[in-house]
Amino acid sequence: MIQTEGLTKRFIKSKKDAPITAVDDLTLSVAEGEVFGFLGPNGAGKTTTVRMLTSLIAPTSGRAFIDKLEIGRDDQKIRGRVGILTETPGMYERLSAERNLTIFARLYGVKDVSGQVEKYLRMLGLWDRRFDEVGSFSKGMRQKLAIARALLHEPRIVFLDEPTSGLDPEAAKLVRDFVEELKTEGRTIFICTHNLDEADRLCDRIGIFKTRLITTDSPENLREKLFGRKVVFHLQSMLPGLSDRVRNLRGIKDVQAVENRLLVSLDDPEAQNPAIVKTLVEAGAGVQFVGELRHSLEDIYLEMIRQEEVK
Structure with missing residues (x-):
């Protein structure tokens, strides 16, 4: 479902400075229906990896495939097939929750716009606040709305970048429960997180990453090996x-x-x-x-x- 071959990203600050390598020679495979946790310290290149895999930025070298579509060649199709929750999701703060989701549903070409908007607002407990401006929402409510936005077009592959960062325990649990529900639906989920207990509970396998991939395996197998x-x-x-x-x-x-x-x-x-x-x-x-x-x-x-x- 997700396949990378020597995926590399370097950023050039100026002509005088040497390029900065954010992601170095990443070769990785994530199976259909798998929940994969991508773990690493700040600045390790996790978010850069997600941005490449969702066709938001181009790799410097290497190849990557999302559902057999190649990054750099099938970018428009890839963007339509994946859902992404960024670490700092932007919303139109002066518009209502319902209006925000309606705009993005139309951009994704969703057929039943009102039905999908209502489905996810209800599912995430935001239906009663659907007419309120997003600017009045708490961080937890914004995060739930951003998750709804990522799922409106029913993607089979979902990328979640720090999905519970900064949330109170109740909101974080709701998000984790929702990820568990997505897992039962057979969706492929790629999670970047600093919450290691969360990764332990949710992920079938984890990859530990610091510019380069250090290891991948299930948490249980890594416990036994180490x-x-x-x-x-x-x-x-x-x-x-x-x-x-x-x-x-x-x-x-x-x-x-x-x-x-x-x-x-x-x-x-x-x-x-x-x-x-x-x-x-x-x-x-x-x-x-x-x-x-x-x-x-x-x-x-x-x-x-x-x-x-x-x-």
Whole structure:
């Protein structure tokens, strides 16, 4: 659905200065129906990438395809097939919400303009404010209106650049719920976000990016590659020799005793946990409960950025 081959963008400030590389040799593939998170620090080139993929700016070199249409050759068709929410969406502030959406629906060539406008105003909880000037809206309401604008023409591919940036928790949750709904409809969603918890919950795969693509994978696979899997066994009390008993079991990588807990690194918790519990019970340890120690996406992100910086 989204395919790039060596996509590169350089900006020239002046004839005297060397070009600034914003995106360097990006080769990436996003499948149909996938929610893909594009993560990176400020200035990493995420927004520049989105602007190229939506045919708003041209790449310096490389190629990109959106739904088999090539950027630079099929730009008008691409713009009609994608929806985009920019980080700072502009609206006609002196016009009503309904009027704003009507203008953009006509620009997109939507057949049932009034029907589509009503559909998305209702869906995003703005129908009762449809006649109010957008200039009177809160940031959260403007963001919801901008999402409605991006979806009026029912695009199969949606680009969201910081969709919950600056929103209060209630508005941010509404936006996340809406993204989840789009996901169930089979739309391809490309999200740039600094909210790593949000990316962890919403995204099938993530790409960590800092001018160059550092890695792509699912959050779960990256956790396992970087940190392995670690299970915490909470005990009534720590008995002598428990660590050694567990360490001698098959497939155990490491065992740490911390107060009344055993932290066990292993390959396959689902298969190995029963044998560990059995060993602990037979040794006389009271197992209170068992839980997997789960590294956050923030841990993954910071570790990948750190590894990139020390190269």
